Amino acid sequence: MGAFKLGKMTISGLFKQPETVQYPVQTKTPPTGLKGHVTNDVTQCILCGICQKRCPCGAIEVSKPNRTWSINRFRCVQCGSCVRECPKSCLIMEPTYAPCSTAKHVDVFEVPEHHKSEDVIKTSE
Amino acid sequence: MGKATIIPFGPQHPVLPEPLHLDLVVEDEKVVEAIPQIGFVHRGLEKLVETRDYNQFIYVAERICGICAFGHSYGYAETVERLMGVEVPERAQYLRVIWHELSRVHSHILWLGLAADAFGYESLFMHCWRLRERVLDIFEKTTGGRVIFSVVKVGGVVRDIDAAQLAEIIRVLEGIKQDYKQIMDAFLKDSSVMNRTVGVGYLSFEDATNLSMVGPFARASNVPYDVRSLGIGAYGSLSDFEPIVDAQGDCYARMKVRALEVLQSIDIIEEMIARIPSGDIAVAVKGSPADGAEAACVVEQPRGECYYYARGNGSKNLERMRMRTPTSQNLAGMVKALEGCDLADVNMVILTIDPCISCTER
Numbered sequence: 215m216g217a218f219k220l221g222k223m224t225i226s227g228l229f230k231q232p233e234t235v236q237y238p239v240q241t242k243t244p245p246t247g248l249k250g251h252v253t254n255d256v257t258q259c260i261l262c263g264i265c266q267k268r269c270p271c272g273a274i275e276v277s278k279p280n281r282t283w284s285i286n287r288f289r290c291v292q293c294g295s296c297v298r299e300c301p302k303s304c305l306i307m308e309p310t311y312a313p314c315s316t317a318k319h320v321d322v323f324e325v326p327e328h329h330k331s332e333d334v335i336k337t338s339e
Numbered sequence: 340m341g342k343a344t345i346i347p348f349g350p351q352h353p354v355l356p357e358p359l360h361l362d363l364v365v366e367d368e369k370v371v372e373a374i375p376q377i378g379f380v381h382r383g384l385e386k387l388v389e390t391r392d393y394n395q396f397i398y399v400a401e402r403i404c405g406i407c408a409f410g411h412s413y414g415y416a417e418t419v420e421r422l423m424g425v426e427v428p429e430r431a432q433y434l435r436v437i438w439h440e441l442s443r444v445h446s447h448i449l450w451l452g453l454a455a456d457a458f459g460y461e462s463l464f465m466h467c468w469r470l471r472e473r474v475l476d477i478f479e480k481t482t483g484g485r486v487i488f489s490v491v492k493v494g495g496v497v498r499d500i501d502a503a504q505l506a507e508i509i510r511v512l513e514g515i516k517q518d519y520k521q522i523m524d525a526f527l528k529d530s531s532v533m534n535r536t537v538g539v540g541y542l543s544f545e546d547a548t549n550l551s552m553v554g555p556f557a558r559a560s561n562v563p564y565d566v567r568s569l570g571i572g573a574y575g576s577l578s579d580f581e582p583i584v585d586a587q588g589d590c591y592a593r594m595k596v597r598a599l600e601v602l603q604s605i606d607i608i609e610e611m612i613a614r615i616p617s618g619d620i621a622v623a624v625k626g627s628p629a630d631g632a633e634a635a636c637v638v639e640q641p642r643g644e645c646y647y648y649a650r651g652n653g654s655k656n657l658e659r660m661r662m663r664t665p666t667s668q669n670l671a672g673m674v675k676a677l678e679g680c681d682l683a684d685v686n687m688v689i690l691t692i693d694p695c696i697s698c699t700e701r
C-alpha cells in the first residue's frame with residue numbers, strides 16, 4: 215500500500231532523452247522490411263496477371279492489350295501476396311510510405327514491349 | 340429504496356472506444372440490472388469466405404481485431420491447416436508463438452494503460468503506452484507492420500526472424516521488464532488504484548463457470564482455464580506452463596492477472612527464442628479443402644479463448660468460417676458483475692473484462 219508508487223519513474227523521466235521524435239522535423243529511419251508500398255519494375259513484367267488473381271482486394275489490374283499494369287493504392291492493404299507470387303520477382307515492396315494523395319487515382323505503369331528500362335513511363339489517371 | 344431509473348451508457352462513451360450500449364437500471368446509485376445491446380459495427384466478415392479463397396481470407400481474418408490481429412490470423416491458419424491436414428514446420432510454429440505472445444504483451448500493457456486512464460491516473464497511462472510502443476517497434480522490424488502484420492499464411496509464416504533480430508528482441512524485452520516492474524508496482528500496490536478496484540464488480544467462481552467465462556476474466560475468478568496449457572503447436576514444448584489465477588474475482592484481481600501475464604508472456608518468448616529450431620518456415624499447400632471436411636481450433640487470445648470452425652466444400656472457397664471471440668462469451672459475465680455495483684464503478688467493471696465489441700460483431 216501507499217501512494218506515489220510511480221514517483222521514481224516519473225522523476226527520472228525528467229532527466230532522460232525523450233522517447234518521441236519531433237515529427238516532421240525529425241523522422242525515424244524505416245526498418246528494411248517495412249511494408250510501405252508496392253512498385254513494379256516494369257522492364258521485367260510479363261503481364262501474366264498472377265498478381266491480379268492473388269490480390270485479396272482487387273487492387274491490381276493487368277491489361278495485356280493496353281500493356282499496362284495499374285494499382286489502386288486506396289484498395290491495397292500491403293499484404294505482400296503479389297510480391298511473393300510474382301513469377302518474375304518484378305514487384306517490390308518499398309520500405310517507404312507513398313506520399314499522401316490529394317485525390318483518388320490509380321497508378322498506371324506502362325509496360326514496354328521490348329523490355330528496355332528507358333521506355334518506362336509512369337502516368338496517373 | 341428509490342424508484343428505478345434507466346440510464347443509457349454508450350454506444351459512444353468517453354471511457355470506452357467500443358460501441359457497446361447498456362441500459363443501466365439503477366435504484367439510487369446502485370445498478371440493479373444491465374441490459375446490453377450490440378450490433379453497431381457489424382462488418383459481415385464471415386460472409387466474405389464466399390468471395391475470398393482460403394489463402395486470401397487470412398487477410399480478412401486478421402482484420403477482425405486490431406489488437407489481436409496476429410492471433411486471429413494464427414487461429415485461422417491453424418484451423419485451415421487442420422482442415423487440409425497440413426503439417427507446419429516446427430520453426431514456423433515457434434515463430435507464431437513468439438509473435439502471438441508479443442501481441443499479448445502489447446495488448447495487456449495497452450489495457451493496463453486504458454484502465455489507468457479510466458480511473459484518472461494519466462501519467463500511469465502514458466508510461467504504459469510508452470512501453471507498449473517498444474513492442475510495436477519489434478513488430479515493425481520483424482514483420483513490416485505495426486498493427487496488421489500479414490505474416491502468417493496457410494502452411495507456415497512468410498518471414499523468418501534471424502538470430503540477430505531474436506537477440507534484439509530479448510534485449511528489448513529485458514528493458515521493458517525493468518520498467519514494467521515499476522509500473523506493475525503502481526497498479527498492484529498504489530492506494531489510489533486499490534481504492535477504485537478492490538471489491539468492485541465481483542464475479543464468483545460458480546458464476547464464472549456457469550456462464551462459461553474465458554480468459555483473464557475467468558482466471559480472476561479462480562477458473563484455471565487457459566488454452567495455452569492444452570499445448571497446441573509450439574506451446575506443447577514449453578518446459579512448464581501454469582495458468583495465472585486469482586480467487587478474489589473483483590476488478591483488482593482481473594488487473595493483477597493481466598499484469599502478471601505480461602511477465603509470463605515475456606518468459607515464454609525468452610524460452611521460445613532459446614529453443615527455436617532451425618529449418619523451413621513454410622510448406623507449400625496445394626489443392627482445396629475436401630467437400631464436407633470440418634475442423635475446429637481454439638487459441639488463447641489476450642482476451643481469452645477464441646474458437647474457430649471451418650468447413651470445406653471442395654472448392655478454393657470455404658463453405659463456412661466461424662469465429663467465436665472471447666468477448667461474446669464474457670458479455671454475460673459482465674452483466675452479472677455489473678449487478679449491485681455503484682454507478683460510478685460501471686466503467687471500471689466494463690473495462691476489466693477488456694471488451695472488444697468490434698471483434699464480437701465481426
Ligand code: SF4
Nearest residue numbers: 259260262263265300
Ligand atoms: S505477377 Fe509479376 S510478371 Fe505477372 S503481371 Fe504481375 S507484376 Fe507482371
Ligand code: SF4
Nearest residue numbers: 269290291293294296
Ligand atoms: S500488397 Fe496485397 S493488397 Fe496490395 S496490391 Fe499486392 S496483393 Fe493486392
